[in-house]
Amino acid sequence: MNKRNLIILCLSLALFSCKNEKNINNLTPDPEKEYSEEYYSGGELGTVFNSTSFAYEQPTSAVENSGKSFDFQMGEYFFEKNWNTNTEGAFHGLGPLAVREGCLYCHPAYGHGKRQTSYDAHKQGNGYLLVLYETVDGQETYLSSLTGMPQTLAYGPFKAPIDESKINIAWLNYTDEWGNRFDDGETYELIYPEVTIPQDAYYVPLIANVNGEPTELTVNQVGIRLESTIGIYGTGLLDAIPDDSITAQWAREEQAYNAGYLKHWRSAWFTGGNWQTYYTGLDKQPYVRRFTYAMSRGPLQDAAGANAIWNITNVTRPDRRYHYMTAAYAEVASKDPDVQKEFPEWIKTQLNKDDNPECFTDNVEQNIYNYLMNKNLPVEMTEQQFVQLMVWHRGLAVPAARNLDDEKVKRGKELFTQLGCAQCHRPSWTTGSDDIHDPNNSLCDNTNMPRYPYQKIWPYTDMVQHKMMMKNDIRTGWCRTTPLWGRGLSKLVTGAEDRLHDCRARNVIEAIMWHGSPESDARESIEQFRALGKEDRDAIVKFIDAI
């Protein structure tokens, strides 16, 4: 624990601002007193002692220390407000297609999305993204005619690639091999979603690469899954974990796999203690994978939020002066007589003829295609605004753990380790020097971002992908172990505690029991969990709610 550093920091702050009544951090924690360091889930720089309904929305001390509070406020503003289709003014640039009109729809109170029974892009709390892929050759490749995060909103003359009103989400009951029942008689319910979209809901043909060839698919050859948002807080801290710590964790788990403790291993990515594939951005540097369920991203500055602000809303920025769009869509839209009819008038309200003459030729079909696939669109979000968003993104604190001194919670923690849960839900990490990497646009660096060097943090994830082999599992079945920190507050913060990638678990017990299928990496732990008495099972739940 870096108490000494903190004391020095605080003392200097105190000297710096002793005249200012408003500075509250000019007090040093009492070095005499000792607390479990685990209370500080996000380390001393990244933890907030707050259990209110905005517990996930608080800035870290690092924001204050780096003097970035104005940028944080501005970033928060971008996150919280809706975007609109204007071509100027605040929050302009929504569309022509979009997944949502703003960020909060998917991140209720900055937390995990809530379980939905229908897909409505305008519903607050609907954190679902549709995942569509081919089911022909076993590769589960995303459809190429739709964007990776399929859009259901369209503006101007355009039509949505998928008509969301026709999306059907059915929740089906699942009975596990134990009849959803513990030996002492306590029961639980398991449900999972089955999503169907009829042919007539699609505006574009269904095309995917099958065995390397672009192939048109029937509706029945398309797999559909839901992926919900998770909380945003603490991502800056996860970004500060050094690459080699994550590599070491993968290496350890590969050995565990070789020794038979794990049933599945992502050997295509990691074999013999070495990465076979990295995440690379425009800077061509190899980065260790760390963000999204699919672990498709490396450093935070080119991961979840940095991309979402562009591809959810289709708001262009200096390094992305193009739309989140597929050629297949552009082709269909450009040939659509309805679009052709309205486009010539509409485009005049959007672009300047001198800047984008390619959208103003005599060929309307060509104009539409050129507009949608344009790489030279006006900038809608400035560099500075993007940096501010990233200050906010990196600056969100993790709520402190609660109740850890409670006897039952202590018992829960003991069991959590004993049962092997902590193998994948790795309790703690220590961050490195936290040098900022921005693979795509080198806008973010050590000077303009809040940083978290050398913090002991408690996210409860191993930053590795595993398989739980659930009914209607996530696409490919591979899923990064989700951080558990702060989730216990969800009930108070968002009014719901839905868990797992598609929110199928409505409480902790359901989430635990979904880990238990015969081929799951967590099978043994669940068998042991089932062998516990109710008192002990509840203790584990209480512990998970406390961290």
Add this chain to the structure above:
Amino acid sequence: MKLIRAISFSLMGIIILLLIAGSIVEQFYGTAIAIKYVYTAPYTIALWALATIGGITLLVKTELKQWATILLHFSFVVILAGSLLTHLFGIQGAVELKLNKPTNTFTEKTNDYDERSFPFTLELKDFQVIYYDGTTTARDYRSTIQAGDKSGIVSMNNIFRYKGYRFYQSGFSEDMSGSVLLVSYDPYGIAVTYCGYALLLLSMVIFFMQSHTHFRQLLKKIKVRNGVATLVLLLLLVTNLNATPSTIPQQQAEQFGNLCVFYNDRLQPMSCLMTDFTEKIYGKTKYQGLTAEQVYMGWLLSPYSWLDEPMFKLKTNDKKLLRLNSRYATYNQLFEAKQKKMPLSKYAEEKMALVGMLLSGELTKIYPYRQATNEPASNHIVWYSQGSNLPLGMADDEWFFIKKSMDYVGQLAFEKDYARMDTVIAKLNKNQQNIAGDMLPSGKHFRAEQIFRRISYSKPLAMMAVTIGIILFIVYILLLSKSKTMPKWLYLSSYTLMLLTELFLTIMLSMRWYISGHIPMSNGHETMQTLAFIAFLLALVYPLLARLSNNHTKRSYSEIVFSWLIGGFALLVSMMSASNPQITPLMPVLQSPLLSIHVAVIMLSYALLFFIMLNSLVALIQQAIWHFSGKENKHATEASYAVSQILLYPAVFLLAIGIFIGAVWANISWGSYWQWDPKETWALITLLVYAGAIHTRSIKFLQNPTAFHLYCVLAFLFVLFTYFGVNFILGGMHSYA
């Protein structure tokens, strides 16, 4: 003549039986069936009509030509006529409106759910759900509708009227795509019925002012005029008036209580908000030895440790719903019930919402911020909470202070570093002084409010007054039946005690006045305290007045007895409304001042009926004793008979007024002045039963004191059933009362 009399009163008896039958039918087959086949069935209407005709005939033929009495009875004819008009021409129904889909039909609320049509089209232009600040609990639904050429808003406390139709916000479509409105159309009935109520009130006032009424004769009979005159005056006044959860130590909690908070649209000591919060949820201002300040700070800083505390006081229905043995539920139990979409009462929902508001930070607005505007100085300051959306452009240190100081307190609470916490509280205080110093209430004002709020005097005071009142009353009745008056020592001691009580009340009320800056009559709680103040004052100044008027008749000191009683009951009602302080703007229906009056008047009436019962019981016991001892005190028998009869008049009048105030309130709130709710029906039954007791001249057997006393004792069973039994056995919309 005799025959008509016998028939008319028998008819009333049959009507009472029918009403009882109706409430039983309702219990088993539902309100709609009970209304259709009993309450408004043709035979019931015929019975009412016959009884009315009989009554009119009797009144015309009677030798008693007192026009107050005639007017009083005539007003009942008008009320009944109004009801008939409502029954014949009034329509109650519901309409479900979808956004921008005009309609001109609605469903009538009868047994068969008939389709009806408006003589105009109705269209929903906009529909909004309004939430409690910072929560997702709906507080109000607001529909913007267009009816014919008129557009307007319907919400929980806004009725929309068009062409005789009234629209009330009732709910919304399951999928939030539209709004459900209650439709009420009653073009003639309401006006006529209200005229009846007005006439009734008028005739009651005249009745008490007239000489030669039976009431006056009774008064003369037992020479208790002085006292009863006071009583009548007071009654008239009444009708006119309106594992230990984690937290911080008491010392630090108290310091937080000493901060200022912007709450209920004004600056107040935090401790007031904290007391309101705890009282609203738990019903008391302390929880397991923790002060209200500690409870509040505990919920604010470590809510998770409070989620399993059984401290949410429930109404009977919620208790049944949750299948609890205790009256107190935990937050988690309520949360689970809400997840399962159980129909929790508004009371439970309000408590949940209150916690939601606390957790969202909306409740704790303790950060003043001086805006740069050109407006007058008082508008420069805005009060923010930690969870507020802060304006852009706030200075960094200020922004951080608002955003983080409570988090730091949270950290110190966890570290149990209270010395440092004191420093932070001092900073919070200094911040308030620095920015809003000129706006903050003065030190004296502030302390006054805090002390005032901390003294929870309502309950002990009410209990004391009611107890003294009841004891004095029993003594008084016993003495009266022996033709004795109260001994001087008893009078003097109760007078002195009343004087002290009055002094205390005076201080409390003036403090309240000083703090709030308006006469303490703005809500039910204050009004009832003021009423108690007046009741005591009258009894206290009465001897002076009596001396001035050189009244040398032997004094019975009855005014002191009745003042204790009335004051006590007023304090009791004020206590009841105090346990539900108004923090959230929920249930506009229950916030109307009419409600407080309705409750107070009915309570007073029940209280008087209770004394009548006691008086009669005592008389019956005395008679039994005399019967066995062979002695008889004719004067005593007559006196107690007269006392019961005297009290019957104000009791029955108050009951009638109370019921009709309730009807007016229901009409405003629910679009219908009479809904055959079990409690309504039983209040009516009680009224009719006691009205029988007043008609001693017409109902011969009641002229026998023994029979009369027996009747009064048995009749009180109806009061008991109305007050307690209905809630437990029959339910209905009064289940909270």
